[in-house]
Amino acid sequence: MGEFWPVPEVLTFLAGSWRVERTVRDQASGDEGRFDGTTVFGPSGGGALLHHESGTFVWRGVARPAERSLRFLPGPAGTGTAEVRFADGRPFHDLDLTAGHWVADHPCAADLYRGEFGVRDPDHWRTVWRVRGPAKDLVLTTDYARVG
Known part of the structure; x- marks a missing residue:
């Protein structure tokens, strides 16, 4: 991912709207899909942010609307980190961008x-998720660019 830009407080950094471009590649079949949309990180009470992503996902030539929501909760006091949870409250992963880079399982x-999370500058960051298992071998690469 190259050079990283440290983020002292992840929730402050993420707050606001982001343009999202994601590629999804099935390593086994070679199929590739694309998601284009917007992610908004808005206040959710208690210092948390509600992440809501919406846009269009194209897979095998078929375009369909897609959306998801996550909650980003403040990590331990003074750490500048976050706990990421699914919309139903189940834990997803921790997020610490104080070095501008983070790996979560x-x-x-x-x-x-x-x-793998990498921050390039105050207005651009990227995630690369690798999914491996008995029936999956995917790479999802998402680029975020701040709106406004």
């Missing part, structure tokens, strides 16, 4: 999701 049934 999330086991999901027989699959392992490994996310």
Whole structure:
């Protein structure tokens, strides 16, 4: 991912709207998909942020609307980190961008999701999720650019 830009407080950095471009590649079949949309990190009470992503996902030539929500909760006091949870409250992963870079693992049934986060500057960051398991071998690369 190259050079990283340290983020002293992840929730402050993420707050606001972001343009999202994601590629999804199935390593086994070679199929590639694309998501284009927006992610908004808005206040959710208690210092948390509600992440809501919406846009269009194209897979095998078929475009369909797609959206998801996550909650980003403040990590331990004074750390500038966050706990990321699914919309239903289940834990997803921790996030610490104080060095501008972070790797997180999330086991999901027989699959392992490994996310690499990298901040390029105050207005651009990227995630690369690698999903491996008995029936999955995917790479999801998402670029975020601040709106406004």
